[in-house]
Amino acid sequence: MxxxxxxxxxxxxxxxxxxxxxxxxxxxxxxxxxxxxxxxxxxxxxxxxxxxxxxxxxxFPTRADLVVAVFRHQVDALAAHAAPAADTPYEVLRQWVHQFADFLVTKHGLAEAMHSDQAGFESLHNEFVERLLPVLDRLLKASASAGCTRADVRAYDFMLAIGNLCIGVETFPDYRARHMIDLLLAGLARTAPGAERQ
Amino acid sequence: MxxxxxxxxxxxxxxxxxxxxxxxxxxxxxxxxxxxxxxxxxxxxxxxxxxxxxxxxxxFPTRADLVVAVFRHQVDALAAHAAPAADTPYEVLRQWVHQFADFLVTKHGLAEAMHSDQAGFESLHNEFVERLLPVLDRLLKASASAGCTRADVRAYDFMLAIGNLCIGVETFPDYRARHMIDLLLAGLARTAPGAERQ
DNA sequence: TACGATACGGAGCATCGCTCCGTTTTGCAA
DNA sequence: TTGCAAAACGGAGCGATGCTCCGTATCGTA
Incomplete structure (x- = not known):
């Protein structure tokens, strides 16, 4: 399209x-x-x-289009995602998520821009969704099927959440996005049948 | 100050x-x-x-100062936090976090502004940190002491993470911030002694 | 009531993203 | 090689925005 x-x-x-x-x-x-x-x-x-x-x-009709074009190769690499050698589907998922986060964090302001409500920046959002959502969805489903993780989390929500958690790493040096992403991943892991959070 | x-x-x-x-x-x-x-x-x-x-x-020397002033009362309410009747410290924490998230989501663009790197908006960030961080820290420690949640999560990271997860609710109607906040909270809950994520 | 201190108002500045149109370049054809 | 029309270029300019500056109006006191 x-x-x-x-x-x-x-x-x-x-x-x-x-x-x-x-x-x-x-x-x-x-x-x-x-x-x-x-x-x-x-x-x-x-x-x-x-x-x-x-x-x-x-x-490039819009600044966002230029941004998209510049990072296209790296998005491609993330989308290609030659499945690495990892023990569990959960671990595969975890590694991919961290690659994604690293990508966002490395490019100053990319995470912020991806969720910007500024006119014209939808193309950036769309690019990410179109290219990466299928991959993440596949990884999530695989992990869930293997019983590693919950099955009630939508890939779209999860992707935006990861992106969101990367916001502010540069503005607030004390903020540890990586830890929070791990926390989110921990929440994804199927918890032992404890009583809390019915 | x-x-x-x-x-x-x-x-x-x-x-x-x-x-x-x-x-x-x-x-x-x-x-x-x-x-x-x-x-x-x-x-x-x-x-x-x-x-x-x-x-x-x-x-108000800066737009951000005006924003701070307008929402001061509501931030005060969050900071006061008359501890509600809840079973566990974890549940208390959970309720407060959702109140915080509701506050951010209700005010159009507040979450985005809070993490904006635009000059002058530090005052907004500072206001939130100064007023709310102590409360959240207390709730986190209480929950951890009671054995409900992990003790290795810093309140500052957690607060920014919650705020971040609220970003985009208006721009992307399909994004369910609430679910992702619950996921983060689930990650906080002390997981059964499984082997994953050492 | 007069007058100095204080506060007001809005034109103006700098900085953006983006557009418009006169000028230059390119590549095909004679 | 040269002519020429289509295509692309460049940058002044537009509208929007945060914020400043200073001449003018207002307040409160003597």
Missing amino acids: STANTPPAPAGRKRSDVRRNEQILLDAAAAVFVRAGVDAPVREIAAESGLGMGTIYRH | STANTPPAPAGRKRSDVRRNEQILLDAAAAVFVRAGVDAPVREIAAESGLGMGTIYRH
């Missing part, structure tokens, strides 16, 4: 400057995002790239 | 218009926050109140 450029006639027919500039923009944006976070002003990316604002917005 | 107005000479010595306008501003802001969320432009609050921008900023 989103990218309809690959099917008809591959990227070759685009004007050479277009192709060149797109790469320049992606590189510049990546550099700026590392330096100043994903909230960096578009003007700064324009300056870094040496191109004009108009060019940026012709290539 | 924050409010040094009550100790020396109570509010009586302020000019009458100052007192009147402060109340007008608080009422107007409260109305606007309900209608348009805590992200509403300051100009809108000025319009609602019939006062000028300058007046707002003289009373």
